[in-house]
Amino acid sequence: MKYWLMKTEPNTFSIDDLAEQPEQITCWEGVRNYQARNLLRDEIEEGDQVLFYHSACKTPAVVGLATVSRGGYPDHHAFDKKSHYFDPKSNPDSPTWYMVDIKLNKKLERPVTLAELREEATKARSPLVDMVLLQKGSRLSVQPVSKKQFDRVVKLSEK
């Protein structure tokens, strides 16, 4: 089993929006970055665990936990001319873009803010020192997280 962090802008799709989906499942469509695409297509599998992160908002934070309920499959929104995510490069015979489905596990009792993660990362031997999210200039919207990092974030949410 692997661990991931996925970013979303709460104005577009928040943890509460996920909670309102049927079966609390959503497809993670619209990722249009090749590095993230490769993860979605090749690495992320059913059963993997996800940190659900709110970005580009007042208080950026990990706000929930989710489970991958379906591994990588073509993002059909790219084929739909009417979709905001339409991309003429992609076609059903040779899809450029992929997505996964995730299911809400739980909303964290207490969000773990970016500021808190940064502070935690300054501590000696913290597993968060090399967390991708905290690297300068890192903007990858789907990123790997180690088990230790995942567990530490969960623990911080229980404080």
Next chain:
DNA sequence: GCCAACGTTGGC
């Protein structure tokens, strides 16, 4: 709203 960092595009 500002702006640094990064990714993509396209001319040459």
Next chain:
DNA sequence: GCCAACGTTGGC
């Protein structure tokens, strides 16, 4: 293949 211009991300 280089690189300038442009677009996007995302923290602050």
